[in-house]
Amino acid sequence: MVNTKAEDTEIVGAKSNNKHNRIRLLLVDDEKDFVNVIAKRLSKRNFEVTKAFSGPEALRAIRKTDFDIAIIDLKMEEMDGIEVLKILSKMVPELPVIVLTGHGSEAASEEAMQYGAIEYLAKPCDFEELFNRIKEICVKTGGVTNV
Amino acid sequence: MKRRLYANLQRKIIFVTLLVSFIPLIFLSVTIYYQFAQMFKGKIEEQISYRARVQSNSIELFLKERTAILLAMADAYTFDYLSDKNNLEKIFRIMNNRVGGFIDLGLIDSSGKHVTYIGPYKLLNVNYYSEPWFHEVESKGVYVSDVFMGYRRVPHFIIALQRQETNKSWILRATIDSDVFETLVRTAQVGKTGDAFIVNKAGFYQTRMRFGNEILSKSNLNPTIFGEGTTVQEKMNAEGRKILYAGRWLKNNNWLLVISQDATEEMTRLFKTKQMEIIIVTAGCLMIIFTTIFTTRMTIRRLENSDRKMNELNAQLVHSDKLAALGKMAAGVAHEINNPLAVIAEKTGWMEDLLTEEEFQNSQNLGEYKKSLHKIEEHVERARKVIHGMLGFARRMEPHLEDVDINKVINETISFLESYARTNNISIIYDSNPDLPIIASDHSQIQQVFLNLLTNAVDAIGKDGTINISSKRHDLEISVIVKDNGQGIPKEYQSRIFEPFFTTKKSGKGTGLGLSVSYNIVRNMGGTITLESEEGKGTIFTVKLPVVVPEKK
DSSP: OOOOSOOOOOOOOSOOGGGOSSEEEEEEOSOHHHHHHHHHHHHHTTEEEEEESSHHHHHHHHHHOOOSEEEEOSOOSSSOHHHHHHHHHHHOTTSOEEEEESSOOHHHHHHHHHTTEEEEEESSOOHHHHHHHHHHHHHHHHOOOOO | OHHHHHHHHHHHHHHHHHHHHHHHHHHHHHHHHHHHHHHHHHHHHHHHHHHHHHHHHHHHHHHHHHHHHHHHHHHHSOHHHHHSHHHHHHHHHHHHHHTOOEEEEEEEETTSBEEEEESSSOOTTOBOTTSHHHHHHHHHSEEEOOOBOTTTTSOBEEEEEEEEOSSOEEEEEEEEOHHHHHHHHHTTOOTTTOEEEEEETTSBBSSOOSSSOOTTSBOSSOGGGOOSSEEEEEEEOTTSOEEEEEEEEETTTTEEEEEEEEHHHHTHHHHHHHHHHHHHHHHHHHHHHHHHHHHHHHHHHHHHHHHHHHHHHHHHHHHHHHHHHHHHHHHHHHHHHHHHHHHHHHHHHHHHHHHTSHHHHTOTTHHHHHHHHHHHHHHHHHHHHHHHHHHHHHOOOOOOOEEEEHHHHHHHHHHHHHHHHHHTTEEEEEOOOTTOOEEEEOHHHHHHHHHHHHHHHHHHHOSSEEEEEEEEEOSSEEEEEEEEOSSOOOHHHHTTTTSTTOOOSOTTTOOSOHHHHHHHHHHHTTOEEEEEEETTTEEEEEEEEEOOOOOOO
16 A cells, blocks of 8 residues: 655745655645545655645645645535635645635636635546656756656 | 417417407497497487478368368358358458368258258258268367268268257368378478378278378278377388388367378488497407417417427427537447557557567468557557547537637638549639638637538548638628538438437448538537538538637737
8 A cells, every 4th residue: 555644744944855866745625535545646757745634634634744835625514625725825825726626616716716716626636747746846946856 | 380389379369359249239239329320319319200290281171171171160150241252252261261171161061961062062952961961060169070982972071060050050070181280290390201191990091192002091000009199009011111100189089181201211220330349340350360360370380480499499409409419428328438548459469579589580370460450450540549539529628719710610621632633633612701700719729610611521421522612700700601512411310410329321431520620619609500501502501600809919
């Protein structure tokens, strides 16, 4: 089995992604099967994936870990993705966030962009496309080259 | 069914309107005619009875004058004097000079012998003792006889009077010229058929009638039906014509002066009035019928039109409601399906990832696994497209306004399909229309509409055909017509063509959303999209978009 859970308890500190060999990614979605399979696939591609199945869980994880990128669903039961985005934009304004949702509409996409999302992708999304987008964003924002 | 309803309503309205118009009109015209006829008849009767009265007066006067002069002569002269033929002739001349109308004059002694006679007949020495008039004179003193034949065998009547001298009595007798008398009577004749004559109490003619009768023949008129004064009676004659008779008794009720008048002749004027009235009433009726039918038809037609418009509006409302409900449902379904689809897609991807690992490389069925996974991906993609279409349909956002050049949009859209069309030998013809204004609209949405229409047209043709696109500018709208010579749309499908998920394409070929999405886009822009289609000949879609002038930047 591949280790998918980020176990480290590193204190959130200054951003310097160069220190890490792997990209640390937070994946937030209440669709557990989806989270699990994406996590597996990304891990296989050398990502360090932290899974969160709700908004509050995601916020807790962010307090613990300094992520390079986050992928968030919009419609979640406990806390709406937009709410999470709002909080994230205050907590970690420099964190690039990709919105990946099945409830895609232009209005939702605009709203997500407004609250700091850097990219908007509709489910079901081609995995290669998602992968490429993540890479591009990481290179742009953090100078990561080793993916 | 509908048509019959309106036809029924029309019939009822016409029937009721005609009924309420005709009943008073006919009642009124009949009453007026009846009153007029009564008045007219009254007038004729009055006229004829007036003539009878006047005529009877003059006849009475005629008789009185002659009686009076005869009386004067008898008073003035003695029997001896009168028995001289010369004297009697002189008197006869005086009488004829003064009043006229005498034929002869005779003196008769008490034994009835005609003593002296002046006149054309050979009546001298004739004895009148046994004649009925002789005794009438003896008993009454003065006597005007009925017409009789007498010795001369010619109808005539006499005025006779008796005078008493000391030892004897004598009678002076004059015969009235019946021509003069008849002429007098007949002055009361009027019109072509009017008549005036006299009958006695027993009903024998005393004067000749205008047409026919023999004097002294029996009249078929019963004198007893005529009462005192002047009486007017109505009788049918042998020819079936209605004759009015005015009768007035003369000469101490011995003679009846009758003035007859053909009522039919007099009534001609009434008939003319009747004809005129009938013509006017008929014309009125025709006008009422015409106007009623015309106005009722117009009203019914308007009613039908407004009903139809209302029904159309209702149908549109129902249609939009249906679309809105379906749209909401589609959106819900789409969202719910996207998540499982995403899981399926990712699980498939994960399996593919795993297949790259060494342990699977030697598996006999590796190729089959890969193929199956690939198929799953293909079908997930297919499902994703359907869902995407549904979401597009459900999208209820306001169009995003930008400057749109319809010509450019159409040409761009054509270019998307050009190579496909060329390989299938389909020519798409559009001459850019320089009149089209730049409008404020949503470029991509309009492009989606035309793309849907053109894709449908291409699919409808299949191979070998032409798509003609034309555009026109009206005052407030732009119309774009997309015409293909493809297979056409069957009539029964035409009303459902804009419904979501309605498609005639093979399963998997079309989602049935293209036209309903286009319909919604155009509707949201305030335009319309309509179709005309004939099976086997082709289809014409007309898109009308309002001209919205872009704001100046």
